Amino acid sequence: MKQLVIAIDGYSSCGKSTTAKAVAAELHYAYVDTGAMYRAVTLYLLEQNIAFHDLAGVERALHELHITFRRNRRTGRNEVCLNGTIREDDIRQMRISNLVSEVSVIPMVRHAMVAQQQRMGRKRGVVMDGRDIGTTVFPDAEVKVFMTAEVEVRARRRQEELASKGEIVGLDDIVENLRKRDYLDSTRAESPLRRAPDAVLLDTTHITIDEQVDFVLERVSAAL
Numbered sequence: 001m002k003q004l005v006i007a008i009d010g011y012s013s014c015g016k017s018t019t020a021k022a023v024a025a026e027l028h029y030a031y032v033d034t035g036a037m038y039r040a041v042t043l044y045l046l047e048q049n050i051a052f053h054d055l056a057g058v059e060r061a062l063h064e065l066h067i068t069f070r071r072n073r074r075t076g077r078n079e080v081c082l083n084g085t086i087r088e089d090d091i092r093q094m095r096i097s098n099l100v101s102e103v104s105v106i107p108m109v110r111h112a113m114v115a116q117q118q119r120m121g122r123k124r125g126v127v128m129d130g131r132d133i134g135t136t137v138f139p140d141a142e143v144k145v146f147m148t149a150e151v152e153v154r155a156r157r158r159q160e161e162l163a164s165k166g167e168i169v170g171l172d173d174i175v176e177n178l179r180k181r182d183y184l185d186s187t188r189a190e191s192p193l194r195r196a197p198d199a200v201l202l203d204t205t206h207i208t209i210d211e212q213v214d215f216v217l218e219r220v221s222a223a224l
């Protein structure tokens, strides 16, 4: 059967990765969480004490760090590894969420991540979620979905996700983080968060995960 690239872009915490993961499992496609890659770069820079404006340091870091994904057989989760070590929980912390958009704006970082994402999807048969998949990484993706939802709904979902991992964060702090990231992600010069002209809009404010997954699968059927 024809192997497609499915690009799922949109605002922070709209349910992109939950939907993308379920679609990938249904189709037996690979799943790539591109946000996890920018988070991993952020974690590495912090741990190596490299300031984000130190471009020589950032360049060195990009040569040193190796980002891969490993499937956890027990949970079925795709976990991000930094130089061979699973760092999934570390990259999801609020301290990383608060800084990641300052790292993802750096052109050198974007070039390195986009190139790796293009290599990961070159055989197609992949679901990729992020901010610029349908516009920059795979402008030729056969299915493009752009997800959005009201910010309070997104913040509540994010709060529950963090709480399930033992991190208790106030709703106001999460709303502020989402608004800031949406702003920085949409206004940066290099591959900003933007709906591709041929992407279909999916507002997840009032719909369930199953409905989101069905929506994408219907698009996939139409593209096959």
Ligand code: C5P
Pocket: 012, 013, 034, 035, 036, 038, 039, 100, 101, 102, 104, 105, 129, 130, 131, 132, 133, 181, 185
């Ligand atoms: O998807 P997630 O919320 O984990 O992404 C974290 C951050 O990574 C985003 O706020 C954005 O700054 C950056 N990102 C990006 N391009 C992508 C995916 C994520 O700039 N394709």
